[in-house]
Amino acid sequence: MTTSPRKILFSGASGLIGASLVRAAEAERIQTLQLIRREPRKPEEISWNPQAGQPVRDLALLERLDAAIHLSGANISAQRWNAARKREIVESRVGSTRALLKVLMALKQPPATLLCASATGIYGERGDEILDEESPPGEGFIADTCRAWEAEASAASEAGIRVVHLRFGVVLAAEGGALGRMLPFFRPGLGGNLGSGRQWMSWIALNDVVRAIFYILDAGALRGPLNIIAPNPVTNAEFTRALGRSLHRPAMIPVPRFALRLAFGEMADEVLLASTRAVPDRLLQAGFIFELPNLDSALKAIL
Numbered sequence: 001m002t003t004s005p006r007k008i009l010f011s012g013a014s015g016l017i018g019a020s021l022v023r024a025a026e027a028e029r030i031q032t033l034q035l036i037r038r039e040p041r042k043p044e045e046i047s048w049n050p051q052a053g054q055p056v057r058d059l060a061l062l063e064r065l066d067a068a069i070h071l072s073g074a075n076i077s078a079q080r081w082n083a084a085r086k087r088e089i090v091e092s093r094v095g096s097t098r099a100l101l102k103v104l105m106a107l108k109q110p111p112a113t114l115l116c117a118s119a120t121g122i123y124g125e126r127g128d129e130i131l132d133e134e135s136p137p138g139e140g141f142i143a144d145t146c147r148a149w150e151a152e153a154s155a156a157s158e159a160g161i162r163v164v165h166l167r168f169g170v171v172l173a174a175e176g177g178a179l180g181r182m183l184p185f186f187r188p189g190l191g192g193n194l195g196s197g198r199q200w201m202s203w204i205a206l207n208d209v210v211r212a213i214f215y216i217l218d219a220g221a222l223r224g225p226l227n228i229i230a231p232n233p234v235t236n237a238e239f240t241r242a243l244g245r246s247l248h249r250p251a252m253i254p255v256p257r258f259a260l261r262l263a264f265g266e267m268a269d270e271v272l273l274a275s276t277r278a279v280p281d282r283l284l285q286a287g288f289i290f291e292l293p294n295l296d297s298a299l300k301a302i303l
Contacts (some may be wrong), residue, residue, distance in 0.1 A: 004030075005066035005217050009111070011035040011048075011100060012071030016176045017117075017168070017209055021069065024210050033062065035100075050099035059103065065111035067217055068104060070153070072096045073117060076142065077178075081267045090145050093117075097152040105159045113217060116153035118165040120202045120227060122146035125274045128200070132281040133167075133225045142270050150225065162223050164216055169202030169229035169278060171209055174302050182243065189249040195257035197237030200277035202229040205292040205302060215288050227280045231293050239295065246299040 008025055012018045013034040025032050035048045035056070048056045050072075056062065074092040079085060097116060104110050123131045124138020137147050150165045157163050172179045185191045204212075209228060216222050234242070244251030260268040280288075292298035 004028075004214075005113070007031040007033070007064060007066050008217075009033045009035065009062060009065050009068040010071065011069075011096065012073065012117070015071055016173055016206065017171060018069075018071045020173075020206055020210050021213060024214065033065075048099075048103070050096040052099075055099040056103050059106055062103065063107055063109060065104075065107070065109075067113040067115065068100065068111050069213070070097060070100050070114065070116045076121075077267060077271050080263075080265050081141075086141060090148070093145060093149045094152050097149060101152070101156050104156065104161065110156075110159050110161055113162045113164070113220075114153065114156045115164045115166055115213065115216065116149070118146050118150050118153075118167045118225070120167050120169045120229060120276050120278045121270070121274070122150070122167060123276050123278060125269075126277065127275050128277060131227075131276065131278040133227055134281075135278075140270050140274075141266065142274075162220065164223055165225040166213070166216075167225055167227045167229075167278070168209070169204055169227070169233075169276070171206055172203055172298060172302055173206035177206075179243075179302070183247075186243050186247055186249060186251060189251070190253055191240060191244060191249070191251040192253040192255060193237050193240050194255050195236070195260060195273050197235060197240060197254070199236050199273055199275035200233050201236055201239050202227070202233045202276050202278040203239070203295065203298075204228060204230045205298040207301075208290050208292055211291065212283060212288055215283075215286075219286055222282070222286055226282050227278050228283070229278055229280050230290055230295075230298070231280055231284060232295065233277050233279065234295050242295045242299055246296070246303050 013022050034045050036045050074089050121142035122137045124140045124143040137143050170178050240251045
């Protein structure tokens with residue numbers, strides 16, 4: 001698109017990122033429609049069932065969209081993984097994307113742009129390697145899931161839709177997400193490194209996530225994968241010290257690697273202990289300016 005969108009369809013709008021985007025869009029008087037799985041309670045809510053043959057009953061409600069932003073996906077760190085949980089994680093991403101594309105391609109006039117969530121987890125465990133959007137995918141369940149997720153979304157390009165894969169890192173916000181889960185431990189001084197603390201974390205403040213997504217919507221030349229992360233990744237040990245400083249609390253109680261693996265199994269290795277040192281090259285090259293590029297200033301603003 002070359003002009004700002006005036007009508008956006010959201011899926012996953014009840015999550016941390018989605019809710020913030022909807023608020024920002026409505027503040028700019030952009031019309032929003034939200035796909036939900038329960039019965040609608042508001043005029044902007046539209047019921048859908050990704051498992052149904054016809055996911056949305058009345059397609060006329062979705063005509064004349066400028067963009068769709070697809071953020072649906074089961075929480076990958078909410079519980080220990082087993083075969084059933086893994087199927088749910090994959091289906092909530094790949095299956096829901098397939099269903100959304102079926103809806104969009106059935107419209108008389110599909111939206112010009114589809115922004116679909118993905119994750120820096122696509123790079124897998126990479127140690128100290130600096131990763132940009134040109135880096136190949138890694139190995140593991142999360143990497144395989146993200147690769148399939150992006151492949152499914154890419155099919156929208158066949159209908160002339162501009163597709164952007166939003167590779168999110170750790171999104172920092174006081175009201176939820178990873179930071180929200182950490183604060184109850186760090187505030188009383190019970191925080192510490194996860195494992196050795198040497199693993200790299202690619203992070204971004206929620207406010208910059210929202211700003212970046214609206215920047216991408218307006219930048220019609222941007223397509224394909226984009227790392228939605230701050231330009232200064234940190235190690236887990238650096239993150240731990242910074243969070244302790246911001247709360248004026250010690251952060252010296254580490255959680256050993258073996259304890260994390262005992263509690264969370266495979267998820268510990270792929271989510272909590274994996275090292276991903278990603279950078280947002282394509283956003284920076286496109287001229288996007290981060291308001292909170294450094295961790296200390298981001299935590300100060302958030303907390």
